[in-house]
Amino acid sequence: MCDDELIPPSADMTEEQWLRADPALAEGPVGERVREMRAPRRRTVLGGVMAGAAALAALPGGTQAPAAAATAPTGKFPLPTGPGRSGEYTVLLTGDAGTGEEAQHAVAAAAREICRVQGVGLAVGLGDNLYENGPESADDSEFRTKFEEPNSGVDVPWLMVLGNHDCSGLIPGSGGDPSRGDREVSYAKGSPRWYMPSRYYNVTLPAAGQGDPLVEFFAIDTNPVSSYVAQLDPYYRWNGPYMREQRRWLDSALKASRARWKIVLGHHPYLNNGKHGSAGSYDGFVIGHYTSGIHLKELYEEVVCGRADLILSGHDHTLQILEPTTRTGGTRQIVCGAASKAGDGKAHFGHPATWQNFSDHGFMVLKVSERAMTVDAYTVDIATRRARLAHSVRTAAGREVLSRG
Ligand SMILES: [Fe+2]
DSSP states (O other): OOOOOOOOSTTTHHHHHHHHOOOOSSSSHHHHHHHHSSOOOOOOOOOOOHHHHHHHHHHTTOOOOOOOGGGOOOOOOOOOOOOOSSSSEEEEEEOTTTTTTTTHHHHHHHHHHHHHTTTOOEEOOOOOSSTTOOOSTTTBBBHHHIIEEEEOOOOOOOEEEOOOOOSSSSSTTTOOOOGGHHHHHHHHHHHHSSESSSSSSSEEOOOOOSSEEEEEEEOOOGGGGGGGSSSSSGGGGGSHHHHHHHHHHHHHHHHHOOSSSEEOOOOOOOOOOOTOOOTSSGGGGSSSSSOOOOHHHIIIIIITTOSSSSEEOOOSSSEEEEEETTTTTTOOEEEEOOOSOOSSSSSOOOOOOEEEEEEEEEEEEEEESSOOHHHEEEEEETTTTEEEEEEEEEEESSSSSOBBB
């Protein structure tokens, strides 16, 4: 169970206003962190390539690296060039992983075994990659301790997106300093597995024969329109150049895509039955431009819904496979944010769900073929580091059968 997330006393405060309004924040661990963030950099640094190489050398005994372990001439694990023998791409989905604590290592170990057996060729990290405040630099040692080491042996490209904890300023999780995300983009240049060519990007995977791609991923940065605090840098304001450019790019990329399946990756969910709630009313806030996520709701509804087959998100530390509905235009929301923290054990909202779990740690495996997508949800027992297949959902065409919602 996770109860360490900080929620501001009102919507759209600046970080400084939040600290003044909640003096208790200045005490204890958060106060220490605030002082640390204001002090000169303290954490040790390792070169990104060195961190990646160290992780490569740290393959656990007896673990066979998947076939993709050979790196491309660039030093990066290569993207899959075609579906596997089963005609499918097999993709590991994780979210909210980067604590470096035992639960992350246990979930990663369980996922590594499933990846080995199933021949996973690609992985996704749905944000909050480095708790609590994101990287101090592009070669922060936390890239090694909170990503490379736990995930050693899953030697495939990891499509990473930025979460609020990757872009925080003084207050853990605030999302108040998006510029910190640039360090994760820089780190990707030297890591064999961390894939983040820019703050938002797309990746296309080909079909078996000639013709249109089989699947296209659209990784987006949801933070400037979902942060707990107001953005101070005009570039990252909800209606500033960055979000306008990203919206234009996403709109035209989705429109231009000829892929059989289109999948949007964004840390903050559109719909969510967990405690953080859905875009437009995150954490009970329904006013302002930032904390409520109202402008992310607009982005999802005006640009994504009805065009993408899936929205994959984290942020809530739960596992949810929601139903595609008329409200979503047939797009299915999946929340997969339990790779290091677990939920509070109960549903807070009632969006139609195929399957959901609010108690366990876990991850998912997505299989994509010409005819169908399958999502396997695994829960993980932290003590034994074992995964259990909790549910499997097969979608014929994603948008064919709509339930009301
Ligand atoms: Fe988050």
